[in-house]
Amino acid sequence: MGSEAGANESVADRHDAAFVARFDHAALALHRMTDAWPIFAEALGARFIANGQHPGYSWLQMGFANGFTIETLHPEELPDPEDSGAPVDEHRPDHQGEFVRRFLDRRGPGVHHLTFVVDDLDAAVASLARLGITPGSENRDDPGWLEVLYAPHQVHGVMVQVAQSDGRNLVPQDPPEGFAEAGFDHPIAGFGRVVHCVVDLESAVEVFRDGLGGHITSTGAAVDGNHWVEIGWEGSGRLRLLEAASGEMEDFVGEHPGRVRHLYFNFDDPGSIPGARQVAERRWVVGDDEHLGVRIVVSSALR
Numbered sequence: 001m002g003s004e005a006g007a008n009e010s011v012a013d014r015h016d017a018a019f020v021a022r023f024d025h026a027a028l029a030l031h032r033m034t035d036a037w038p039i040f041a042e043a044l045g046a047r048f049i050a051n052g053q054h055p056g057y058s059w060l061q062m063g064f065a066n067g068f069t070i071e072t073l074h075p076e077e078l079p080d081p082e083d084s085g086a087p088v089d090e091h092r093p094d095h096q097g098e099f100v101r102r103f104l105d106r107r108g109p110g111v112h113h114l115t116f117v118v119d120d121l122d123a124a125v126a127s128l129a130r131l132g133i134t135p136g137s138e139n140r141d142d143p144g145w146l147e148v149l150y151a152p153h154q155v156h157g158v159m160v161q162v163a164q165s166d167g168r169n170l171v172p173q174d175p176p177e178g179f180a181e182a183g184f185d186h187p188i189a190g191f192g193r194v195v196h197c198v199v200d201l202e203s204a205v206e207v208f209r210d211g212l213g214g215h216i217t218s219t220g221a222a223v224d225g226n227h228w229v230e231i232g233w234e235g236s237g238r239l240r241l242l243e244a245a246s247g248e249m250e251d252f253v254g255e256h257p258g259r260v261r262h263l264y265f266n267f268d269d270p271g272s273i274p275g276a277r278q279v280a281e282r283r284w285v286v287g288d289d290e291h292l293g294v295r296i297v298v299s300s301a302l303r
Contacts, residue, residue, distance in 0.1 A: 017213030019123040021116050023237025025061065025069035026194050026263065027161075028292065029103045029112040033060055033074045034178065035291040040070055041180050043273040044265060044298075045188035048175035057100040060176070064265070066236040068191035073112055075101040110293030111260040113149070113159035114194065116212055116233070121146050121164035128162075128211040156204045156241075157258025158196060162212070189267040189298070193230065193238035198258040201243035205229050208239060224248065240264075262295035270298040 030036055033051075040046040046062035049069065053059075053076065061071045075098070103112055118124045125135065125148055133155065135148040147163040175181055182188070198204040208214050214231040217238065221227045226249050228242040242261060244253040253259050262285075270276055270284040276298060279285050286296040 017123075017127060019118045019120040019127070019213055021118045021124065021213040021233045022235040023068075023214075023233045023239060024115045024117040024163075024235075025071045025237075026114055026260075027059075027071040027073055027112045028110065028294065029073045029100050030109045030291065030293075031074070031104060033058065033072060033176070035109070036060075036062070036070070036072045037178075037180055038274065039286060039292065039296060041182065044267060045182040045186045046070065047188065048173075048179055048181055050171075050173050051176060056098045064191035065188040066190040066192075068236045068238075070191065070263075071115070073100045075104065108293050109291060110288070111158065111194075113161050114239070115161040115163060117163050117165055118213070119164065121148065121162065124162050124212065127213065128207070131207060131211045133207065133211060153257060155207055156196070156198045156200070157253070157256045158260055160212075187268045189265040191236075192264040192266050192299075193240050195240045195242055195261040195264055195297075196258055197242045197244040197249050197253050197261045199244055199253060200257070201227060201229065201241055201245075204241045204258065205231070208241065214239075222249075260294060262297045265296065265298045267298050267300065270300055273298060 028036065040062050041048075044064070046064055049061040049063045051058065051060035057076055058074050059071055060074075061069050063069050100112070116124075128134075128150070133150060136151040136154070138148040140146045144166050145163060146165075147161055150160040150162070152159050196204075205216070208231050209216060212233075214233050216229055217232040218230045219228065222242065224247045226243045226245055226247070228240055230238055230240045232238050242249060244250045244258075249261070252261065267273070271278065273284065273286060275289070276284040276286050282300045284298045286298070288295045
């Protein structure tokens with residue numbers, strides 16, 4: 001990835017937030033729940049955490065060796081009220097869950113949002129508000145899971161979910177039928193970071209470090225000269241902000257304020273992953289295909 005500065009932090013590298021935040025997971029919208037299993041579960045050894053269903057969509061979470069998590073969202077086919085002769089209510093609750101279908105119809109599969117879990121939601125909202133960033137929506141109906149959503153145009157091209165959880169909804173579950181949980185002798189990948197290309201690197205750092213209580217863990221420049229800043233929080237979740245100032249990254253982002261470039265993993269045997277192609281020493285890529293909609297980059301030595 002080019003040169004890299006050390007992780008020693010200056011005063012400017014860390015924001016003294018009034019809350020504690022954790023980059024909890026990256027969420028992908030997929031056509032089918034099973035679309036993610038061949039890569040994440042069978043090849044990279046992800047372990048099932050939990051799943052659930054809401055009107056209009058279902059979700060499933062998988063964890064990796066370092067505790068960082070992938071969530072997948074999938075549209076559900078719902079009974080049509082017209083079939084039962086009941087009147088059609090355009091404002092029925094089922095419509096609230098159709099955001100996954102709308103996303104897939106508009107953009108295809110891919111990264112839908114990034115989730116940050118905080119210990120004080122009001123403090124996090126106030127922190128972002130000081131930067132002029134206000135929630136697009138919020139839901140506080142469930143006292144065990146309070147959440148606000150920030151639209152992509154406000155937070156550099158990717159939807160951000162900020163949530164406060166008391167953990168009461170975390171109960172042991174069995175994986176769904178057909179989930180290919182790897183055996184105990186199968187290596188489990190580390191989910192190293194989400195790499196997100198942004199047009200305005202300085203402003204993006206301000207949002208994720210100052211607004212969301214992160215700290216800079218490292219900085220550097222890619223081989224094409226585009227600079228990057230990696231931000232961390234409590235726990236293992238990391239976000240690398242890569243400027244799209246020139247070359248391929250500029251073309252990749254296009255007219256958007258930002259776009260997720262890839263998900264980065266560390267794994268003992270990247271060459272064993274179906275469809276992976278080696279692009280550099282100790283580095284393999286699984287292209288963004290019709291199933292996942294995002295590139296998977298795997299290294300045999302996490303950097």
